[in-house]
Amino acid sequence: MSAPAVVDRRERFVRPLLVAFLVVCAVDLVGLLADVRIAALVAKPLLLPLLAGYAVARRGPRLLVAALLFGWGGDVLLMVDADVAFLLGMGSFAVGHICYLWLFGRARSSMPAGVAYAVVLAVAVVLLWPGLPAGLRIPVAGYSLLLTAMAYRAGTLGRYAAVGGALFLLSDTLIATGIADWPQLPAHGFWIMLTYVAAQFLLTTGVLAPGTGSRTGTLPAPTASRATLT
16 A cells, blocks of 8 residues: 655645635735725735735745745834834845845846836836935835835746736835826726736736746645646
8 A cells, every 4th residue: 555645734725725815915906996995904914914914825935935924014014103113114025126136136137128017117217307306216116116016027937926026016016106196097096906906816826836846946736736626
């Protein structure tokens, strides 16, 4: 008789964590649309820890978990209405982007996509610069460069990660237009959070997709675990 297959106990948490993440996303987004502030305040700090837990249960690489947790740090800090908290939150997100860039490795990226992202970055900085507070101009420009690099390099892990990177850039650009005192979309906060949570989920999905393990350092799942997921 062959030895029984080893089953990863974390696997039992995959579906509950994913469902919990989606439910909390819905609570946060509906709270923003309905202007129920308490719902958004309670839900927002739970989003990234649940997604990070899902990544752990899926045997995702540590850099992915780190990127999500630094994103959580940024989420919490940006809930504080203070310039220092904003800068610290932006710094936390920046470290998360560095984790993503490290995760994406050195695979070649599309040259046309690189040119397109460079143009988007240049146009955004030129247009937003006059409206940004003087003390935030350099930090925002530096952060924008790092974010754009992450969005561009995300394409190395396939279309899900590529779309996730683009949505992350869009979400933070919407935040920047608010800081620059541009006219805002109706339900502005809703669109920021919708694009943001979609971005983080798609980046996570792209990293965890079959075939990316050799590039991201993901541990192979036990044979029995693969069988139970199919």
